[in-house]
Every structure is written in C-alpha cells, then in structure tokens.
Amino acid sequence: MILIRGAELYDPAHGINGQVRDLWVNGERIAPAPSEPGTPDVIDGSGTILAPAGVEIHTHVAGYGLNAARRFLVGDPALLDLLTPSAETAAQRYLSLGYTTVFDAASSPLMARSTSNDLQRMVGLDRGTFTQLGDHLLLLQTLARGDMQEVRDILAWLLHVAGGYAVKLVNPGGGIAWKAGQPAPGLDEPIGLGNLTQRRIIQTLVRLVNEMGLPHPIHLHAGRLGQPGNADAFCETVRALDGQRAHLCHIQFYSYGQDENGSFTSAAEKVVQCLQEYPQITSDVGQVLFGAAMAISFDTSGLSDLQKATGKPWISRQLEGEGGTNVLPLSYQARDASSAIQWAVGLELILRFPDPSHLFLTTDHPNGAPFTAYPQVIEWLMSRPARQEMLKRIHPAGTRKTGLAGIEREFTLDEIFAMTSWGPAKALGLADRGHLGTGALADLRCYRKQTNLCNMFTRPEWVMRRGKVVVQGGQLAAPDRGGLVVVRPTWDEDRLPLIQAALADLVSVPVGDYGLGAAGQIGAEEVVCASRMY
C-alpha cells in the first residue's frame, strides 16, 4: 500500500477541487483508506497538487507520416527532435509531462505495421491509434451500394486488422475526389462514387459506430481545414451529426470567419454556440503556437490547398485503395496576421467553452505546435495578464479580429485537469482513468505548487503509472512495457470471404497480410466494447 499524505487533490469527476486529503494506492489502483493501515509506504504530499495523469486524445507520434516529415527536417536536428521525435522519445516526453495515456491520431490499415512498430516502442505508456477509413475505397463503395450490414462488418474487420481503437474519418471522400482531379467536395456534393456524399458517409458511419458500442465514437476531421470562413461549413457538419455522439478534432482550424478582404477573422463564438447545442459531441482544440510546425494529415485535398496557398514543397504518399498521408512544413509567425489570429482563436475557443470536460487541450502535435508546449498554453489559460502580454507582442490582428482580448475568464486548476484528464478519458470510454475514484488506475501526477505555472506544469514533482513512480524530479525511472489499447469488435464470419475477395481487387497485398493480419495488434490489451461512458 502507498499513502500519499497531505496533498491538494483535484478530481473533477468527483467534485474534489483542491481539498487536502490523503490518497491510498493498493497495487495498480486507487484504494479506499484501509481500516487497519499497517505500515504503508508514505509519500509526503504537503505543498503539492495531486491530480489524475494526463490523457492525450489527438497527437501524431507514430506511423509513416512522421518519416515523410523527417525528410524535411534532417538539416535541422533540433527542430526534428522537437517536432518529430522518435516514438521512444515521444513516450518519455509525455511521461515527463505527466501523461500516461496517449492516442496517435490516425493510421491506415495498409500501413498498420509501421504504426504498430512505433507503438510497440512507446514503452511506459498506455497507447493506441485510430484507424483512418475516410477514403477507404471498399468501405465507401459498399456504403454507396447501401448494404448497411456489410458496411458494419467491413468497419469492424478493418478496425481489427489495423489494430485500431476507434474509427477516424479525415475529410471523408476528399482523397478520392482529389485523386480524380476534382475539387474538395462539400458536405452535399458527390465524391465520385455514385451519389455518395460526405454528409451520408459521416451520418451513416457515426450511427454505425455508436450502434457497435465502441468506447470512442467517430473521431472526425472535418472538411475545409484551415480555410478562411470555414466556420459555417464546420457548423453544418456538426448539425449533420444529428445529435449523435462524435468527437471533432482540432476545431481551432475550423473556427474562422472571413472579412471583406477574404482574410481570417475569429468565428470562435459561433462555433462554441453551435457545439453547446450538442452535449454528446466532444472536441479538442488544436492550439497553434508561434514557431515552426509540421502539417501531417491524411487530408490530401486540404493539404493540397494549403500547398497551393503557401507554395511550399510537400510530400503526398498515397496508398492503394485507402487514401494517403501528406506533410507540409509550416511556420506560425508572431508578426503574421493569420498566425496571430489562429493563436488567439484557439485560446478563445477554450475560454468561451463553458464545460472543459468537453473541449480538450491539444496542439494536434506537430500541426499546431509540439505537445511539449502544453504548459505554456495552460499558463495563458490560467492567467489573463499572460495572454494580454502576449497579445501586445504579436500582430495586432490577434486583438482586432478575435475576441480574446475581451475575455476575462481565467481557468482554475480544476478546469485544467478536466480538460487534460477526466474529459478526454471519458470521451475515449476509458472509465478506469482520468479520475481519483476508488478502483481507478493509480495514474497520477503531482506538482510542487509555485507561482510560475508554466514551470510547474513542465516539471511534475513526480508521475505515477499503475502505482509505480515513473518520473521523479524530472528523471525517468526504467519504464515498464505499458499497454497497447485496442477494441475487438465482432463481424459476421460468413461474410468475411466476400469482403476479402472484394478487397483483393483493390489492393496488391495478399489479403491474409493486409493490415496486421488476422491476429490484429500484437501484445495488445483488449478494451471491452461496452464501456461507453455517456
């Protein structure tokens, strides 16, 4: 038994907000105070803040897209290390920041072995990946034919062979249209497979995934990424979900209005109002910071547009039958109007959103900034003077074209932990973490109280994973293997030969070797599909 004595506890899930209490840990889990305490190992928590460990819901730390990005960065080792660290290094940095659960944002079935290889090396964390199926030809062709039972079976089988935890849709159908030389489709324009539209893909697959009872709903990257005036289209996508459960990622990149010159303005207020109407929907922000970044995305049409706008070289790697990933170097400049607006819009979204357990902190690493910038973002959220100081140093458009300067709200510690622990754990359907309730995993982070919030969140006093201290004073202990988290949906075995025969027509990989093969993710922990939390 371990007794953590006298720390200020923060547990948004149970309404504990800074009260000084003892916390007991028995083995891997949080335990009630024993009737006969015996002689526990005691950790002195006086002067510290104790909270559930962080849960990362959207980051790019595994898979072949990173290698494409590294090709751009080989000449700048420091930047390479910051934006595209190896899987091992990324895992260590997450642990050092107090995160013990990390989900890579997207992997496709054909490249699942590459992603799996990286995930295997991310020792010390619980980690998983989402399976991108938004341009999967077999799935979308079947959907266009309208056989819903077959679509459901394909969905389940693909998720299994790709070793995924949830279904990701990236600008669905956009890659197929792009390869045919067509402009990116809107919500109601055919994508090139009969009358199939993005609206129908989203609505149908969101409903099917929810019916399957997967712990995390569809993880949706909407269309019109990063374009001025895209907030209306984004809100239309939100409404197209018909109130169904879904997660919308990096919404900062969809919260733009447009002025008379066609330039960016903030539409954060409009997007927040829209999302508030749908409590079943969660989202993450995708905060931008100033400096170098790297766009890594399966959104081929979106990045193609960005490439045309910036004129920068890019790499687009397409895969047979399932779209592909793309990378494009970016730089957000403090003296650039668009960058200043993007920075301010992200903070404005979070600060306007009333419930921090529904909008989570991410930087869409490394698209908006490296994840190591979280402490800096937290400081801006908790300190209005820090934001105002920053606004003075950046392009005035950050003040004039967004509402950030007028927002007085300062986040509390309770709200920070809601948006970095409890909220994302709940959205991921991981009931055993993100809170301090009895029986929860003893994944904890402890900070020495100090006035410099950025320093405080950069360097936890210690981090505990499953009852063992894995980081102490910034030093990592030898990590255990950690866990790979997958789901095991079921499908109609009688239908599988037909599915595989259809797939064999689309890909040149033997179907038996497709994705990770029949076994799925090696050495994975299963998560039972019935653990939806709301």
Add this chain to the structure above:
Amino acid sequence: MVSFTPACPLGETSFRRAQADLSGDDPPNSFYETSFRTAQQWLQGARQPLVVLSGNLDGEAVSAAIRLAKQFSAILTCDEESTGSILGLSMQAAGLLTNTLHDLRDLSLVVLCGVDPAHTHPRLGEFLGRDLATDSLFLDMPDPLEALRWFRLAGTDKTVHIPTKFAEAATRIGVASSGLVVFGPEWLKFGKPFTAELLLWLKSLKGEKHWYGLYMAPAPNSTGVVETLLSETGFPGNLLFCQERAEYSPHLWRVERIIQQGASDLCLLVGQPGSFSEKTLALLSKGRTILLDPHQPAWNPPIWLPTARVGVEGPGRFQRLDGVPVEFRQLLQGSHPLIKDLLLELTHEEFQV
C-alpha cells in the same frame, strides 16, 4: 553452440586469421564460434567502429544494427548503392512519388528508362502485365542525358528540330494521356545535372496529365532500410552516435570516404554492400572487417559470418517501393542465425543460438 560447417577457402582464410588473433583462450569448438568470438573481440576493442547497412536487410536487422551502433558509439551509414537514400529524398521532396500500384493499372504508356521491371522486380512486372507487353517504350540510350534534354525540349519548344531517333519516342510520350516513367540507379550514375534533368522532365510531363515517376530501388528493401532509420534515429543514415546522441552529416559520414581515410578501425558490414570500389574492398580486406550476410562474398573479408536468409530460413519485414510493410515468413529450417540475432549476440559476452 551453433553447429557450422566451414564453407569455402575464403572461410578457411578467415578461420586462420581469426585463430591468429586469439591468444591463449579456451580452444574454439567450431569455426563459426571462433570467427564469432574474434568479431566480438574486435568490436569490443574498437576505438571507432563503422557500421554499414545494405539495402538487403529486413527491418528488424536494421533496428538491431542501430542498437549496436548506439551501444558502441559507432558511425552508422548506409551503402548508398543499395539504399538509394539520397535519390529517394530528392524524388519524394519533388512530390513525384504520389502514385500507388493501383493507380498504375490504367496508364496509357509505360516508359522504361534502361530498366525492365519484368526482370528486375518481377512482382511489379507482373502487376503492370499487359502494359509492359503492348504499351511500353523502352529507352536504352547510350547517352541518357542527351535523350532527356531532347525529350524536354520536344515538350516545351516546338520550333526545335529533334533528331529522329528521339522524336519518335517523344511523340509517343507527348500523345499519351497518362503514363509512368520507370528508371533505375543505372540512369543516375551521371552526376547531379542528370538527376536534375530527370526530375525536370518528370515535372514537365506531369503538367495537366497523369504522369508518374517510379524509381526502381536497387535492392529488395532499400525503402525499408531508410524508413527504419528515419523512424528510429530521425535520419536516413550518415550518423555518428556519441553518448546516445546522433550527429548527422551526409558529407562527413559517407562510407567509402571513411574507409579510405582510415577514420574507422573496425568495419561491420551488415549485409553485402552493393558496389564498393576495388580500392575500398582492398582496404577492407586488409583491415578489421566483419561481414554478416547469407551469401558468400566475391571478395575476401577477414571475417564473414554467414546468416539465415530472411523469407527462406527466417521471418522478417520488408517494405515495398511504396513503403507498405510486407511480412516474410520462414519456409525452411536453416543452420545459421538471423542477422538481428547475431547482432544482438555480438553485444553480449556469451553467444548462444
């Protein structure tokens, strides 16, 4: 202990050299063990080891070599003849490798620049199938640079008189609505102007039409070796490991330069290099060189440790030209260890297979 039959006169030479290096240790149980123990001693005693990866390695062997290089603060490089890493970078940065095998099915013309995938890459040849038989144009020009310049001129300047032998080919290329240009490393041995000309030609072909360029990587897993290096170190090779940090220099850490300058006192060749010069091979034959490869080399490395063939005597992971990972399975029981296991054992005190 592994059971091994000395394979050849080269092996005997290696055996004698290895024996001469041992001083008063326990008598060796086998030739293989002796060679191995010598290799291990050389590695442990090396001041600046050099580890060279060939394009024939499977992903796990590359990972094991990276771990070894880190442990021994070694220089880690690729044999560029068999990985094509620099060209691969150029091609991908130019945005020309955006095709998939699936895209290639409906192309109207395949242009083969001095390389026939039906011979060099049978799987791709099979996939292209009919196109290669009926709709292909084989360019086997004595001076490819001249040919490229005429083709590019034919596409951009209608007033120029193009010699007949180029004009016919240029016309076929010009009228095709879509196509694929397949070329191999032999078309890239003409220096930088050639590479630039090739990339410009491919770019001009793309224009409004669907044209793709496909570089036939020179070895079975050229793509996989570079991808594994990028994934695990961040760099495509040319590294010096020093206290867990990797220093990258594509100019300083080039394999033949290091060997010829004597900047390393031990060379561990992980896989047979593609085409080292005679001068380099002569230097390697005289110095402390260890070769791990399934096949008997045509030169005389001081130590050659035969290894299992991936996909025949052991499993392994390769990557196709488009980067898709492919798992190879074991078909036969072999007597030699896999390279990845051998590399692991080289770093240990005891060798057990």
